[in-house]
Amino acid sequence: MAVGTAARERVERLDRIWQERPGFTGWLTTTDHKRIGILYLVTSLAFFAAGGVEALVMRTQLAQADERVVGPGTYDQLMTMHGVTMIFFFVIPLSIGFFGNYLVPLMIGARDMAFPRMNALSYWLYLGSGILLYSGLALGHAPDAGWFNYVPLASRKFSPGTGVDFYALGLILNSVSSTAAAANFLVTIGRLRAPGMSLNRMPLFCFAILATSFSLVFALPALTTDLVFLELSRKFGLHFFDVGRGGNPLLWQDLFWIFGHPEVYIIVLPAFGIATSIIPTFTRRRMAAFPLVALAELLVAFIGFGVWVHHMFATGLPEIAMIFFAAASLIIVIPSGIQIFAWCMTMVTGKPEYRTPLLFIVGFILFFVFGGLSGIMLAAIPFDQQVTDTYFVVAHFHYVIWGAAVFPLLGGLFYWFPKVTGRMYDERLGQTTFWLVFIGTNVTFFPMHISGMLGMPRRVWTYPGHLGWGPENFISTLGAFFLTGGLVLMAVNLVVSRFRGPLAGPNPFGGATLEWATSSPPPSYNFAVIPKVSSPYATWDEDDRETDPQRLERGDFVLEGGHLTPGTTPVDGHMDEILAMPEESPWPITLAFVATLGTAFILANHLIMAAAMAALAAAVLVAWHSGEPEAA
């Protein structure tokens, strides 16, 4: 494939146009979705480590009856921080922030996200909210009312310290970040797909991110409303949840779970998307029943909004209402089942090659089915009323959230490692990691089903010896350390391979989606020539890919006149307009800094300073918008 002079000149011109400031400051002002993705990756993994240490301290405390490693005050903070960290600061930022950000523009053949500066703002707000939350822990005032923070326990009367304020304000800031990110994905997926990528040619991973983003946009307002009500009650004495003044504590629960159950699917849908990326690659077969799987991904997100009451079956609701929500909770099995059988049948009719990423997906399928089955049990009202708030539920949601949602993320880290770094990880160590983590997960979380069935409530910092919960807890604790060993091995593998791994080339696994059609790591503009797309497996369409160098030589869709990317119609993916994209900018990080500082002032009751920060934020927005890119 000889590269002609014209092609070389075009590539050099693109390099110049899309080049960002070098060095450390370049990371602060970047609007490149790939660099923002890497910022999300590093930050979310740091929070993962923190959440993991919190879990290990809890497991050590629970290793045997009447243990005194930590007291209840510390334990309650660890338990709350573990939940909040893993959900809001690890899984979602890793799946949406890193995988979504890094991969969606590449998979749809775009040069960036639709709103690159808002994308940067999302990241910096996420970092700000994380720092805010963890400064509570550093000051010894971490939230301690559990991740779902029920009132009246979380009210000023029963939680007089600032811990709950760190939780509420930190999560409000985090919600702004996630809402902006979700809106960005909706527009990116809707409008920036390469010409020719009609919806039925869009990779299933993008369907998953689309479904997730819809869920986020509709679910987060419920949480934010709830948190604002809580802060207004705590700071100014309003009565949203106060029975004596016409409020109701169940209002908190309803709003929380209207967000909280879609949240489960927000967590697990990107994992489905990763599974549908990895399976075709390693089975050399297109996903079976593509349209059904795409529809199922969207249906899961939709039905996920109609099941929240199953978190409240023990609160004394009318039985008719509970039966409705139980039925909805059962119906969601159907789109999940369709996907499970589609993954399995793709593997049965394909020719699977069990390398590390696929092993993690096999693990994922097993955990998802297992955790899904215990989930169905929790829709059975009387059984739920018996085991809710016991370790059975802890076991169930760790199979789903850790086993089913995080396993594909781990597999995905291996799978896209060569794309992001340009180097290969060590396959043998990767497979060893899988077995350690797979076994560790079962040893840690399986016994919790049993301790739950034996009557052990969740969120207890200690338990007496005579109830028979000792062996299960001891095994769980051993498993947790075993699991950690596997994760440390993975970290070592990936960090060493980042510097010493053999060069990977553009497509080491023979992947089907467009990210594999460009170099590893991709250039800042992703594709020198906007790729032609005629199926959801664009990189496997060899005829199309062979024309790319010629089109580059001819200058057909190179868009070298500036920071440009094609805008297409939402359904058919017809060419619509050439969009001018903004360049790197110092304003997103500045705005996030001001917003975080303003939130911290609210927390510290310096309301005048908070108002000053709001005014400053408005000024920053003016400066931000004074530098709009010229329309092409």
Next chain:
Amino acid sequence: MVPLGLPVLLATGCNSNQAITNPATRPARDINTLWWAMFAGAMVVFAVVVALLVIAFVRRGRPGEPSHDDRGPYKVIIGGGLAAPIVVLAILFGFVIHVMPATSSPPGPTKLTVDVIGHQWFWEVRYPGTPAVTADEIHIPSGTAVDVRATTVDVIHSFWVPRLNRKIDMIPGQANRIELDAPDPGVYRGQCSEFCGVGHAQMAFYVIVQPPARFRAWLRVQSRPAATPTTTAGLLGRRTFLTVGCEDCHAIRGTSAAGRVGPDLTHLGSRRTLAALTIPNTPRMLYDWISNPQAIKPGARMPGFASLPAAQRHALVAYLEGLR
């Protein structure tokens, strides 16, 4: 396979006194049956998926390129992901509807009503129509449907005796009800199962099921005011109780002590445990509890009285243990 180990592992703890798998009443038994039925069904489904994954593994080395023909897979996907779940879920749904009435709140008042009121972190127990008030021990007659009205004075707690029935949350502003109808006398352990703050792990209670005659006798005793101490230590103990601050939080019927913050102590000597089942009710333990409750139940609302002369603390123990 790990899941198949479940029945074995469960069996080892099956007869523990808080196990769901050790039911003692009709609703708890129905739920247990529902559980084992769902467990069996779940294992079948799990086995199907495992079988597909095994088939994929075994066939991985067959010659030729994989086929992209979707007709065969569609049949399995529609059958396994749509048709089979509809049937299985309909059956499960029917089973759930069938079990629900047994676990529902009683439709109307039953022969005996007991009020259980959640506190951070103990259980106040009242018998409407009698002056009896106790804590952390709910005595009920066997073979009688008892209507438990579950409420709270502070945060949300959850009333749960797994061997007798499912749980019910205790929520401010609403009175949830649950029926306890135990055929056999015995002592059944329950525990708070909604996170309620630092004392959550140490907020347990007993339901003590007695033959009706013994229950009535017990209730008669509990309805009486506290006995007047007859020993010098007891008299000193009562004087101490009424002067050093105990009466601000605790009530002892028949004395001027009428606090409602801590448990009613009118018949403390008759109870099996202290501090919501945290420690057995013995003079030695009560002495330790009065001296330094935080060492026994961190976060407990009760202040320590270690500054009180030991003689007065011993007198308090003598007085309180005499309240039978």
